[in-house]
Amino acid sequence: MTTTPDSDNMQFPTSLGTSTPTEIRLLGQDLAQDLMGKVSFGELAFWLVAMRRPSAGELRVFESVLVALADHGFTPTAIAARLTYLSAPDSLQGAMAAGLLGGGSRFLGVTEDCAQFLAATLAEHTDDLPDTDEGWNKMALEAIRTQRATGKFVPGLGHPNHKDGDPRTPALIGIAAEEGLRGPHLCLFEAIGRMSKAALGRRLPLNGAGVCGAALADLGLPPDLLRGFALLARAAGLLGQIAEERRNPIANDIYMSVDRNAVYVSPDNQTAWESTRREDHG
Structure with a gap:
């Protein structure tokens, strides 16, 4: 036997928005009077x-x-x-x-992935966070090597266009420092950039999506929502x-450029075609 819910006694709690015929409230504030034009x-x-x-x-x-x-x-x-x-x-x-x-993991999603990576690393050192660049470098080197040992890339390292440095990275770090908000996630992220060459054999730039994740995590925002x-x-x-x-x-x-340049390749020749294409593109 099914029962019909008593709508008069049902409650769905929220700390966000509610409305009545005459009022809209958001975050406990009167939307029209307290927030619009003020926030x-x-x-x-x-x-x-x-x-x-x-x-x-x-x-x-x-x-x-x-x-x-x-x-x-x-x-x-x-x-x-x-x-x-x-x-x-x-x-x-x-x-x-x-x-x-x-x-996703290559575009935009790096913001969250990087923050989670940094947060997980910091969680292993909650009682002994470094207070010098040398200490951060040591932690970063260990984190990079551990990540690479699992066959995974280090999120936030490298950029397809900005090979010599993403201009957003120093700008955001500078803003955070000016506001006294250069916290442990940013410190570790900067050290990862410094130690990339020692760990990987070549220096990779810290990308903008990654530094955004580090900065947001230092604001106390949940890494898995970034x-x-x-x-x-x-x-x-x-x-x-x-x-x-x-x-x-x-x-x-x-659309027309791709469509008009589509070339049929027999599945038997796919491997050879891909090899030739890689050579043509360096």
Whole structure:
């Protein structure tokens, strides 16, 4: 026998938003009177997750991260959004979603992956965190070697374009330092950059997505939620990409370029073709 829930006695607790016929409340505040025009979107985004208002310094670092991750040119996420808009111009949400779905281990997701890697390393040294660069270097070297021994890449190391250094990295570290928020995650991340050559045989740059993860973790935000902030930032960039696509379309050129240059290769010759292609591209 099934019973019908008594809706009058049901409760679904939330510390976020509620509404009545005359009022909307968010985070315990009157949305219209206490928040609109008084709280920035960045402050609200931080508050919604952390359940506390950020300090002025925390907000500066947080919003710097959002700016750093908003757009990075014709990345796969931007191309996916533009091509989806080409295919379905009646579905703006579909184009936005297509771009956001590409936020994974190589693009955007590194923000979360790096923060989790740093947090896990620091958790092993909670009682003996270094207070010198030499100490951080030793911890970083051990962390890199341990990660590589498992056959995994170190998240936050390397960038496909910025071979000699990602310009976002020193900028964000500098902002965090100015605000007194250069914490253990950033210190360890910087040491990983310093020790990459000793551990891997070649120096690799610290990328912007990784430094964003380190900075957000130093703000006390949960590492396993940080991909959400990267996606929040990229949503603004994707909307800009779609707006530009409407003004100056290139998606059809991308589609036609790939389609008109498609070459059939017999499965029997696939390996030889791939080898030749690698040689042609260095």
